[in-house]
Amino acid sequence: MRYVMVIDTRRCVGCMDCVVACKTENNVPEGYNRDWITEEVRGAYPQPRLEIRSERCNHCARPPCVSCCPTGASRVHRGGVVLVAHRQCIGCKACLAACPYDARFTHPDGYADKCTFCHHRVDQGQLPACVSVCPTHCMHFGDLDNPESEVSRLLRSRAHHALLPEAGCQPHVFYLT
Amino acid sequence: MPIELTTTRHNPGIDPTLHVWGWEIPVYLFLGGLVAGLMIIAGVRLVLVQPRERQAMVCCTIGPLVGLTLLSLGMLALFLDLSHKLYVWRLYLTFQITSPMSWGSWILLLVYPALLANALTHLPEAIPSVARRFHAFVAISDFILARPRVVIGIGLANIVVGVALGLYTGILLSALPARPLWNTAILGPLFLFSGLSTAAALLHGILVLSFKDGERPAFADFLLSSLARWSEGRAPDTRIAPLLTQADNSFLTVELGLLILFLLGMVSSTAASQQAAALLLTGPYAAPFWVLVIGSGILAPLTLQYLELQNRIRHTLAPAVLVLVGGLTLRFILVFAGQESHWARVASLP
Amino acid sequence: MPELSRRRFLKISSASIVTAGAAGSSLAALARTSGATGESGLRQVPTFCDICFWKCGCIATVREGRLWKLxxxxLDPLCRGRLCPRGTGGVGALTDPDRLRTPLIRTQERGAEKWKEATWEEALTHIAEKMKKIAATHGPEAMALFSHGIGGTFLKHTLKAFGSPNIAAPSFAQCRGPRDVGFRLTFGEDIGSPERTDIENAQCLVLIGSxxxxxxxxxxxxxxxxxxxxxxxxxxVDxxxxxxxxxxxxxxxxxxxxxxxxxxxxxNVLVTEKLYDVEYVTKHGHGFEAFVAALAPWTPEWAYPETGINPALIRATAREMARYRPATLVHPGRHTNWYGDDAQRSRALALLNALLGSWGRKGGFYAPSTMAVPDYPYPEYPKAKRPKVDNPDHKYRFAHETLTTGIREATLTGQPYPIKGWLVYATNLLQALPSEAETIRAIQQLDLLVVIDVVPSETAGWADVVLPESTYLERHDELNVEVFKEPFVALRQPVIASPHDQKPNWWIARQLAVKLGLESYYPWKDIEEYLGARVKEAGLDFAELKKHGLIRGPREPLYFEDGAPAEFGTPSGKIEFYSNQLQQAGFDPVPKFTRPEAGPPGSFRLLFGRAPVHTFSRTHTNRVLSDMMSENAVWVNAAAARRLGLKSGDRVRLRNQDGVLSHAVGVKATERIRPDCVYLVHGFGHTARGLRHAFGKGASDAQLITRYKVDPLMGGTAMNVNFVTLEPAERA
Structure with a gap:
């Protein structure tokens, strides 16, 4: 099983509902983001190109945050989900520095924190909070190892990219273009 | 046409540019490298120099004792940096083979006994006042010196652990591929040789401070001079000073070579690396880099120490201070600029 | 004033109400499984949102006595199980530390924001006494109510019982009024809210400034x-x-x-190239020949220098629209008070839709329906002795709702009669109406200003009495009897108790009526009694409504082709391509273009709009939403910014043509805007000290809108007629 997120940038309007939902679902403290919106503008007025992306931890297949963790607090769980065991984390911040996506932060309580793909919901058969609230239905979540899954079909049929593939981490959040 | 990138993320320490490590980590890396250098120098003395010739006070006793102190300070700095301090013991419940930090935490455990053994070997002759009060020190020293193999073993242990420690302080950073400036294995040897040069400089400085009053530089540092005096007993053998100077110049030369290789590698690599190198060469860190690291941290002491060796000028504290400041600055610059270097620079807007 | 036909969608047969109950219960199973996490210690309450006026159905989850998530x-046809970011972030409204907590009575001069805390008894007695005094001296019509949203229902009731017809909302003259007038003049019906736009089925969608x-x-x-x-x-088009x-x-x-x-x-292109829906126009159109004749001069070549849009592009887009008609929807927009020609522009937009045949067609404008829920049988209101104050002599012939700015004008001038008291419910007039200065001058004429709100807005800062309202998550409200694609009735019910001394608006309105001696207008004691009676009268089950949050009614035909009646409430009973009403009133029967006035040289036209995470100026202390966006930025074209030596992140102040200076605000130098205008997201730059978290953050467009242009047809206030220059600001 390999959980991935597939986000349709054509539908996304950057409304940040994903961010808000993550905050309330996961009690993310004020001033911190587990997910966020990036707007990328290329070209000049009046013909710029605009891509809006809902970004978060990419739950990489080669996660440098896991390999640099001195205590094993950062681990790869079922479905390739990268998680941090709070009570094993010493707060050395190596994982923050190791992530090319800057997806992690130090929780005010001291441990490293980030997107969990809402594994607590996924384990109960629900979608991650961000996916479940998205009013544009631009976000999809599922198992890439299942060729019949929606995410597999979307990645087969649509052009897509991932972020900073050159950083070599094999990110698993994909953006349909 | 530049790309306009805006993000709504605003995580403390992350945005607009990563800055999760403050003064603690550069100080720790600097002290770690310095201690590594002290270990290696002391280890080499134990292995190569005959006991009678050793004149070991500065290198083999004060060096390791200072090393123990500095290492403890460094670890204190490291501890201060941790944001989840109560869980620090978690480091020692596991060994993570891919994590330089895990390696480092175990290496640090080996550093203490190695340094301590080194210090104890010649303690009674170096600090007779302590030896008079605690006979155990004499017994230990006698025990060790009576067994040349143990002496060699302690020496080798110091060299091996010292090299590991020195390399680790660089590898710690280079194992974080997200930061292009750190993404080179040269950081390991660079920090090792920088550590060696600072260690040689520190020992040389201590030596200079213990010269006879007339030769002592007017600006003698109070702390270091009292440290030297604390040894009372025999005055340190100043004949070792040129040796240390010579060593320091070799280390500085290698360090300079490694720095050049480091930068050459960066500017001839990907755009991300070029941008990273530009932070040092022309960017916000250029002034301290060229002035404090290259100029006064390497080139100036090289020149001064060359002149000292030629007996054209007196041995002074100046090169030591310059090298130490240069070494510390190098760590600060590499840690701070490294955090700023990024694969994709994100312009954050309000 | 022309006779407008009664809205067709109100014609609902009693038979359909019976089926509504059945439809509701069949959805019960779905509701039970929805959203339930199965975790113990969780309580779920269905209600509907009030962070904006859309009124989406939401389910609140309470965990260990605290609201966890929304x-x-x-089941809700509006939100379809997914709230917008503001709705999801409604959690923050509850815990906002800047909320009003207790009634406040002013102790110093107006605007000093100095109050003493009062009990409800004190505050309401104070208000009632003042109101009685105003009525005794100037008549009950001298009291006016400004209200926004469904929460205002009961206050409106109290004021009508008191004898005043002067009840207005900024949603008309400052927002959607011109659009509704333009469409009424053409099709005889409003666009409504939620808009009757069939966006999901449109093959071609045209957005003009929307x-x-x-x-x-x-x-x-x-x-x-x-x-x-x-x-x-x-x-x-933007x-x-x-x-x-x-x-x-x-x-x-x-x-x-x-x-x-x-x-x-x-x-012009559609007509010249015969690309319009000839059959539709022939069947439903009125005055088409005159319309065609009037259009003749307005060629794409004529429009080029005016609009800056290449004639080839104008033709290509016109053909694109024609290609997909009638499933081409030219969106009518919502906030349409822009340049002073707004009702006529909206009418032109309606006419364009008429040419494309999209009104009443799939992918165009559908025919909404609603469920019949009779009003509560209140006693008849006293007859107001004087007509509404806002539009004397019907100066604005086509205004079909009360003009806020008309009431303000009457307050300022005392003409046609004085207004001496304002009740302001859930609207921040100082940010909503153009020209703050005029609003403040009007307030100075008052004997009584009462603000009822959740947070201490700028307007509350000028009030004599401030009444703290419970948030929507802590109160009942009027039923939402929605007029939509799919009719339904929704219930707002409390999820959790108010944390301090806040009260629901129904309680405030009722208590005030009691104090005013109008108790007979409140035969019900408790809101549930009121709601229960209405629901019962509609033949619906209140218990079911409480359980599911809403009950859906049967769908009616949405399009002409499905049997929706092709009726038009215009005087001709047809789509009025040529408007005799307008012609008789002395206006252009077919819209004509007037070139907008240019600003001072070197200035930028100030435009404003919305951000998805905020509503008006109401949500900026909601910590969840302010965490998404705590400050706005002024958008400046990248090249223009370079010329001014500005880059993104620089701090500037905006100075308008009248010398008004904004707060310091960050620059967003971007390739996403023309070089002749700048853009601000509305609602920031708060000056109310009680909004501690939002105070001074960003720039307020409202502050800079010192000038406005009044729409001659309907009295709407156009606001995009202000110009600014940028000057560097010290770092905030």
Whole structure:
């Protein structure tokens, strides 16, 4: 099983509902983001190109945050989900520095924190909070190892990219273009 | 046409540019490298120099004792940096083979006994006042010196652990591929040789401070001079000073070579690396880099120490201070600029 | 005033009400499984949202006595189980530390924001005494109510019982009024709210200044995303490269204020090239020949210098619209008070839709329906002795709702009669009406200003009495009897108790009526009694409503082709291509373009709009939403910024043509806007000290809108007629 997120940038309007939902679902403290919106503008007025992306931890297949963790607090769980065991984390911040996506932060309580793909919901058969609230239905979540899954079909049929593939981490959040 | 990138993320320490490590980590890396250098120098003395010739006070006793102190300070700095301090013991419940930090935490455990053994070997002759009060020190020293193999073993242990420690302080950073400036294995040897040069400089400085009053530089540092005096007993053998100077110049030369290789590698690599190198060469860190690291941290002491060796000028504290400041600055610059270097620079807007 | 036909959608047979109950219960199973996490210690309450006026159904989850999260009610046809970011972030409204906590009575001069805390008894007695005094001296009509949203229902009732007809909302003269007038004049019906736009079925969608996606009206944005996802052709006209523009097939970077010229040119092409829906126009149109004749001069070549849009592009987009008609929807927009020609521009937009045959057609404008829920049988209101104060002599002939700015004007001048008391409910007049100075001068004429709100807005800062209202999550409200694609009745019910001394609006309105001796107008004691009676009268089950949050009614035909009656409430009973009403009133029977006035040299036209995470100026202390966006930025064209030596992140102040200076605000130098205008998201730059978290953050467009242009047809206040220059500010 390999959980991935597939986000349709054509539908996304950057409304940040994903961010808000993550905050309330996961009690993310004020001033911190587990997910966020990036707007990328290329070209000049009046013909710029605009891509809006809902970004978060990419739950990489080669996660440098896991390999640099001195205590094993950062681990790869079922479905390739990268998680941090709070009570094993010493707060050395190596994982923050190791992530090319800057997806992690130090929780005010001291441990490293980030997107969990809402594994607590996924384990109960629900979608991650961000996916479940998205009013544009631009976000999809599922198992890439299942060729019949929606995410597999979307990645087969649509052009897509991932972020900073050159950083070599094999990110698993994909953006349909 | 530049790309306009805006993000709504605003995580403390992350945005607009990563800055999760403050003064603690550069100080720790600097002290770690310095201690590594002290270990290696002391280890080499134990292995190569005959006991009678050793004149070991500065290198083999004060060096390791200072090393123990500095290492403890460094670890204190490291501890201060941790944001989840109560869980620090978690480091020692596991060994993570891919994590330089895990390696480092175990290496640090080996550093203490190695340094301590080194210090104890010649303690009674170096600090007779302590030896008079605690006979155990004499017994230990006698025990060790009576067994040349143990002496060699302690020496080798110091060299091996010292090299590991020195390399680790660089590898710690280079194992974080997200930061292009750190993404080179040269950081390991660079920090090792920088550590060696600072260690040689520190020992040389201590030596200079213990010269006879007339030769002592007017600006003698109070702390270091009292440290030297604390040894009372025999005055340190100043004949070792040129040796240390010579060593320091070799280390500085290698360090300079490694720095050049480091930068050459960066500017001839990907755009991300070029941008990273530009932070040092022309960017916000250029002034301290060229002035404090290259100029006064390497080139100036090289020149001064060359002149000292030629007996054209007196041995002074100046090169030591310059090298130490240069070494510390190098760590600060590499840690701070490294955090700023990024694969994709994100312009954050309000 | 022309006779407008009674809305067809109110004609609902009693038979359909019976089936409504059945439809509701069949959905019960779905509701029970929805949103339930199965975790113990959780309580779920369905209600509907009030962060904006869209009224999406939501399900609140309470964990260990605290509100944990808000999710869309899957039964709700508006939100379809998914709230917008503001709805999801409604959690923060509850815990906002800047909330009003207790009634306040002013102790110093107005605007000093100095109050003493009071009990409800003290505060309401104080208000009632003042109101009685005003009525005794000036008549009960001298009291006015400004209200926004469904929460105002009971206060309106109290004021009507008191004998005043002067009840207004900024949603007409400052927002959607021109649009509704333009469409009424053409089709005889309003666009309504939620808009009757069939975006999800549109093959071609045209947005003129409408920034869906940034303007986060949930259903519309969901349907917009569906249309985009389906590959519908999207044409976006905007001086700013909006989020929607980023998805458009055609983006038209129009010169601000010239939309009408573009619409006329489009219609010229459709007519000249015979691309319009001939059959539809022949069948339903009135005065088409005169209309065609009037259009003749407005060629794309004529429009080019006015709009800056290449004639080839005008023709290409006109043909694109024709290609997909009648499933081509030219969106009517919502906030349409822009340049002073707004009702006529909206009428032109209606005419364009008429040419495309989209009114009453799939992918165009559907026919909404509603459920019959009789009003509560209140006693008849006293007859007001004088007519409404806002529009003397029907100066604005086509205004069909009360003008806020008309009441303000009467307050200032005492003409046609004095207004001496304002009740302001849930609207921040100082940010909503143009010209703060006029509003403040009007307030100074008052004997009584009462503000009822959740947070201490700028307007509350000037009040004599401030009454703290419970948030929508802590109160009941009037039923939402929705007029929509699919009719339903929704219930707002408390999820959790108010944390301090806040009270629900129904309680406030009722208590005030009691104090005023109007108890007979409140035969019910408790809101549940009132709601229960209404629901019962409608033949619905109150218990079911409480359980599911809403009851859906049967769907009615949405399109002419499905049997929706093709009736038009215009005087001719047809789509009025040529308007005799307008001609008789001395206006252009077919819209004509007037070139907008240019600003001072070197200045930028100030434009404003919405962000998806905020509503008006009401949500900026909601910690969840302010965490999404705590400050706005002034958008400046990248090249223009370079010329001014500005880069993104620099701090500037905006100075308008009258010398008014804004707060310091960050620059967003961007390729997403024309070089002749700048853009601010509305609602920031708060000056109310009680809004501690939002105070001084960002710049307020409202502060800079010192000038406005009044729409001659309906009295709407056009606000995009202000110009600013940028000057560097010290770092805040």
């Amino acid at each position: 999710e869309g009610n899957p 920034h869906l996606g940034e303007n986060m009206h949930n259903t519309q944005v969901q349907e917009f995303a569906t249309a985009v996802g389906r590959g519908a052709s999207l044409i976006v 001086p700013r490269f909006s989020v929607a523009a980023g998805k458009a097939k055609y983006y038209l970077p129009i010169k601000p204020g010239t939309d009408l010229a573009l619409i006329l040119a489009w219609m």
